[in-house]
Amino acid sequence: MTETKPLILISNDDGISAPGLRVLVEEMMTLGEVIVVAPDKPQSAMGHAITVTAPLRLKRSYIFKDVVAYECSGTPADCVKLALDKVCDRRPNIMVSGINHGPNYSINVIYSGTMSAAVEAAVDGVQAIGFSLCDYSNEADFSHTREYIRKIVSNILEQPLPYGTLLNVNFPKTDTIKGIRICRQASAKYSENFMQREDPSGNTYYWMTGKFINMEADDNDTDLWAVDNDYISIVPTKFDLTSHGVIQHLKLMF
Amino acid sequence: MTETKPLILISNDDGISAPGLRVLVEEMMTLGEVIVVAPDKPQSAMGHAITVTAPLRLKRSYIFKDVVAYECSGTPADCVKLALDKVCDRRPNIMVSGINHGPNYSINVIYSGTMSAAVEAAVDGVQAIGFSLCDYSNEADFSHTREYIRKIVSNILEQPLPYGTLLNVNFPKTDTIKGIRICRQASAKYSENFMQREDPSGNTYYWMTGKFINMEADDNDTDLWAVDNDYISIVPTKFDLTSHGVIQHLKLMF
Numbered sequence A, B: 001m002t003e004t005k006p007l008i009l010i011s012n013d014d015g016i017s018a019p020g021l022r023v024l025v026e027e028m029m030t031l032g033e034v035i036v037v038a039p040d041k042p043q044s045a046m047g048h049a050i051t052v053t054a055p056l057r058l059k060r061s062y063i064f065k066d067v068v069a070y071e072c073s074g075t076p077a078d079c080v081k082l083a084l085d086k087v088c089d090r091r092p093n094i095m096v097s098g099i100n101h102g103p104n105y106s107i108n109v110i111y112s113g114t115m116s117a118a119v120e121a122a123v124d125g126v127q128a129i130g131f132s133l134c135d136y137s138n139e140a141d142f143s144h145t146r147e148y149i150r151k152i153v154s155n156i157l158e159q160p161l162p163y164g165t166l167l168n169v170n171f172p173k174t175d176t177i178k179g180i181r182i183c184r185q186a187s188a189k190y191s192e193n194f195m196q197r198e199d200p201s202g203n204t205y206y207w208m209t210g211k212f213i214n215m216e217a218d219d220n221d222t223d224l225w226a227v228d229n230d231y232i233s234i235v236p237t238k239f240d241l242t243s244h245g246v247i248q249h250l251k252l253m254f
Helices: A019-028 A076-087 A106-110 A113-123 A143-158 A223-228 A244-253 B019-029 B076-087 B106-110 B113-123 B143-158 B223-228 B244-253
Strands: A007-011 A033-039 A058-061 A068-072 A094-101 A128-133 A165-171 A179-182 A188-192 A195-198 A204-207 A210-214 A231-238 B007-011 B033-039 B058-061 B068-072 B094-101 B128-133 B165-171 B179-182 B188-192 B195-198 B204-207 B210-214 B231-238
Touching: A007 A019, A007 A076, A019 A033, A019 A094, A019 A128, A019 A143, A033 A076, A058 A076, A068 A076, A076 A113, A076 B188, A094 A113, A094 A143, A106 A188, A106 B113, A113 A128, A113 A165, A113 B106, A128 A143, A143 A165, A165 A223, A179 B244, A188 B076, A223 A231, A231 B244, A244 B179, A244 B231, B007 B019, B007 B076, B019 B033, B019 B094, B019 B128, B019 B143, B033 B076, B058 B076, B068 B076, B076 B113, B094 B113, B094 B143, B106 B188, B113 B128, B113 B165, B128 B143, B143 B165, B165 B223, B223 B231
Parallel strands: A007 A033, A007 A094, A033 A068, A094 A128, A128 A165, A179 A231, B007 B033, B007 B094, B033 B068, B094 B128, B128 B165, B179 B231
Antiparallel strands: A058 A068, A165 A231, A188 A210, A195 A204, B058 B068, B165 B231, B188 B210, B195 B204
């Protein structure tokens, strides 16, 4: 009897040529059969955007040796939808996203294309994990993430998560990792400060900048604390956004 | 002593010319001082996308009589960020989004630009409500939503929500509304089925279509049930995506 290798679907938001994606592909090839469907251009901060009013294109890519890969004209969420409907000939055992160049901890989770790709898979009932490294550089060193990624994916393949939950994994930049911490999402926000400039025609334009503000700096059970203290953070993440604790309060108001 | 009227910030994802936005502006003018910052083009299904790699434009709009309004080149979330940083000269008392042409109940909340605008305000600590009507038509009849919108916004202005929570309000298409139901987000998903076609050059393209599947059709405490049964659904919605119930389970695994 031949054992079927697990099918692992991979996407990201930095685009098919991103170094972080390549690391993830290499590591997943040690664990199963890999299919890649990734955006044909960078799609950072695309949140959970999907393309409903325009057609999507899918093009075979040969940038990974011995891997079926496609580049897609859409968003990260589009990539996963299209992969599940048109590319995969069987249900993936797991979908992994990343490795993102830059953190997706705390409130970044709602802006993250990396996480939205993973959420998309999870909504469809596929096990899913988003991986991010706290280093925006295109030359980022991912070597310290490799063994942990294998371990985390292997664990979830062995012990799948209940429907409705996926993982948001963030790696600190340091290569002296202290271990893994299971965390909650830190409460934080950006204090916006748009740069205001004039273009050569004298018209005003704005560039988004923002200062990240951790509103729970004293708490040691958050993803922000973990990564700041050289731990890998794993946050079990869900897409039921109901604030259940407020339902009773509202029932009295309406 | 003159009483300052509440400042009400309005945005949407269907764009500044959408009929649903006009209804919301008219109703909010009865409750306070209104500022509109809305996308200059439709931005449906943009999720929580933000624009970090391109400049944003803001242009004064005169389509609403006696209202300060701007159209913005960015996403709904961009509109709110820019409004709070550059347009409003004081903190809004509330931010309202919509009225969306089409439902944002259940899993639609994660794709919705309408809701992402409201979430953006809520993350920044501003009271926020997203309004949607279950009718995609540009000619949709919003008249039955007016009195309820005034009531819901007035209630929240009087009794603000705790930080971390906003409201997701969906109106049924019917004008024989039975009342308001405080609900949880129904578990549902889209069964994707991309239409596959060939363009005039013989190249394949894909159009997203999808069948909406309610996975909790028997439960009467969900937003889907409410709207299907002619109630207005209000779901208290949060942006802490932590699946708190799974943390202990994961601690045993890692």
